[in-house]
Amino acid sequence: MTTVFDLSLLAYEPxxxxxxxxxxxxxxxxxAAGGYLLGILIGIAGAAGKLYGNKVVRDLFEIYTVVIRAxxxxxLMLLFYYVGTDLLSRASTAMGFGSVDIDxxxxxxxVIGLVQGGYATEVFRGAILAVPRGQTEAAHAFGMSxxxxxxxxxxxxxxxxxxxxxxNLWMIATKDTALLAVIGFSELTLVTRQAAGATQHYIMFFxxxxxxxxxxxxxxxxxxxxxxxxxxxxxxxxR
Amino acid sequence: xxxxxxxxxxxxxxxxxxxxxxxxxxxTACQGDIVAIxxxxxxxxxxxxxxxxxxERPTSGEIAIxxxxxxxxxxxxxGLEIADRRQVQRIRAHLGMVFxxxxxxxxxxxxxxxxxxxxxVLGMKRDEAIHRAEELLNRVGLGSKKxxxxxxxxxxxxxxxxxxxxxxxxxxxxxxxxxxxxxxxELVGEVLSVIRDLAAEHRTMLLVTHEMAFARDVATHVVxxxxxxxxxxxxxxxxxxxxxxxxxxxxxxxxx
Ligand SMILES: Nc1ncnc2c1ncn2[C@@H]1O[C@H](COP(=O)(O)OP(=O)(O)O)[C@@H](O)[C@H]1O
Ligand SMILES: [Mg+2]
Numbered sequence: 001m002t003t004v005f006d007l008s009l010l011a012y013e014p015x016x017x018x019x020x021x022x023x024x025x026x027x028x029x030x031x032a033a034g035g036y037l038l039g040i041l042i043g044i045a046g047a048a049g050k051l052y053g054n055k056v057v058r059d060l061f062e063i064y065t066v067v068i069r070a071x072x073x074x075x076l077m078l079l080f081y082y083v084g085t086d087l088l089s090r091a092s093t094a095m096g097f098g099s100v101d102i103d104x105x106x107x108x109x110x111v112i113g114l115v116q117g118g119y120a121t122e123v124f125r126g127a128i129l130a131v132p133r134g135q136t137e138a139a140h141a142f143g144m145s146x147x148x149x150x151x152x153x154x155x156x157x158x159x160x161x162x163x164x165x166x167x168n169l170w171m172i173a174t175k176d177t178a179l180l181a182v183i184g185f186s187e188l189t190l191v192t193r194q195a196a197g198a199t200q201h202y203i204m205f206f207x208x209x210x211x212x213x214x215x216x217x218x219x220x221x222x223x224x225x226x227x228x229x230x231x232x233x234x235x236x237x238x239r
Numbered sequence: 240x241x242x243x244x245x246x247x248x249x250x251x252x253x254x255x256x257x258x259x260x261x262x263x264x265x266x267t268a269c270q271g272d273i274v275a276i277x278x279x280x281x282x283x284x285x286x287x288x289x290x291x292x293x294x295e296r297p298t299s300g301e302i303a304i305x306x307x308x309x310x311x312x313x314x315x316x317x318g319l320e321i322a323d324r325r326q327v328q329r330i331r332a333h334l335g336m337v338f339x340x341x342x343x344x345x346x347x348x349x350x351x352x353x354x355x356x357x358x359x360v361l362g363m364k365r366d367e368a369i370h371r372a373e374e375l376l377n378r379v380g381l382g383s384k385k386x387x388x389x390x391x392x393x394x395x396x397x398x399x400x401x402x403x404x405x406x407x408x409x410x411x412x413x414x415x416x417x418x419x420x421x422x423x424x425e426l427v428g429e430v431l432s433v434i435r436d437l438a439a440e441h442r443t444m445l446l447v448t449h450e451m452a453f454a455r456d457v458a459t460h461v462v463x464x465x466x467x468x469x470x471x472x473x474x475x476x477x478x479x480x481x482x483x484x485x486x487x488x489x490x491x492x493x494x495x
Pocket of ligand 1: 255258260278279280281282283284285286287
């Protein structure tokens with residue numbers, strides 16, 4: 001029986017596992033950031049589609065958000081991952097490119113982004129509705145194009161309303177990366193499990209992973225608060 | 240050029256669902272005209288003004304700005320719709336609207352509000368836009384407030400900033416929709432005095448207002464709207480001094 005904590009196992013260079021953990025951590029951050037950004041893009045498109053689109057567009061986004069929010073994330077991820085990669089390689093075989101190997105990071109980002117996009121659509125839709133109509137009306141009255149109104153008025157004016165919800169989604173994105181361990185993506189949780197399994201130091205490695213996730217959250221909080229202060233410029237504080 | 244009316248409205252109808260709000264309005268404003276539009280609440284004053292820059296789509300009728308009619312087409316479910324969005328945007332950029340609730344953009348400072356349209360719609364150079372905006376803000380008495388956000392200003396200051404925002408596009412005509420109705424009584428005067436200055440420069444304007452004394456003072460023409468039609472119109476002294484229609488008489492005595 002070894003001691004519970006053998007900190008030398010966390011050393012950066014082998015035989016320490018530090019480097020592997022950090023690489024996994026970086027991959028987790030890449031996944032979360034990529035998926036989150038993709039989710040923002042889908043969310044803006046989804047909110048605009050739901051609010052301003054025709055019946056077909058509205059219905060499509062409605063189905064999308066209902067499905068995303070109703071089905072457990074893990075199931076969605078497995079579904080998107082296996083169905084998505086399967087469809088992709090079939091399509092590429094059919095087109096004569098031979099089978100493709102979609103790289104894990106791209107697949108992971110797509111999967112997380114699709115899930116995030118469902119929630120982000122609803123966050124942005126609510127936030128856009130919270131912008132007083134007069135502000136966009138003034139922009140139209142001055143001859144801005146619909147795209148300009150969206151970019152120069154609607155999006156910046158809705159940002160403060162979207163921030164609390166979007167901050168939550170970022171936290172969820174960072175933690176959802178762990179679900180990708182199931183499909184063999186070597187992010188922080190998976191490498192932690194490997195390290196723990198190989199060394200039998202379960203408690204120490206999972207604590208270390210927990211600390212890394214916590215650090216990410218704390219640093220994110222600082223950044224988000226700073227961004228919120230910027231986005232709320234011009235709004236009279238209600239607190 | 241001088242003979243082309245700035246705003247010409249012919250037989251304008253507007254209905255919301257089955258509610259007929261405008262029932263055949265014809266109105267012409269020439270360069271330098273200051274047309275005051277008065278009438279009771281719900282008589283269609285705002286709707287009329289908002290049809291002029293197509294914030295509301297007319298059900299039928301024609302509107303021409305500086306001799307150029309809006310290109311409209313029949314909508315599938317009745318009424319009209321915009322046939323040429325670019326034309327509408329181009330014309331709108333030269334019609335400055337001042338709203339009852341100011342509608343400044345809250346995420347932009349006062350100066351940023353004023354330079355927004357010149358830069359992003361009219362394509363003016365930033366330096367020039369800033370230079371002009373500073374002049375205009377000085378003119379409406381907000382030179383020292385240019386870097387603050389609208390929400391921390393009084394209503395009167397916000398409305399003066401909104402007027403500067405309109406002046407920055409050097410509008411063909413200005414549309415005022417009850418510019419002082421949302422203001423505390425003690426702030427009305429500062430906004431009216433800015434509008435009075437603009438009137439003295441013979442800027443073309445359509446002014447919906449409940450400030451009868453002011454309307455009588457600055458308008459070149461007064462239009463009394465009732466239930467979607469122009470019930471009476473004429474020079475201010477006639478409208479206020481010698482009203483014919485009993486409704487107008489009653490309206491004037493009720494707001495005086
Ligand atoms: N978007 C709208 N939808 C339905 N009814 C409207 C709309 N806008 C205005 N109305 C109705 O049209 C009538 C005229 O309104 P409005 O032009 O705002 O009057 P005013 O400015 O003279 O008070 C009112 O009965 C009002 O309820
Ligand atoms: Mg009104």
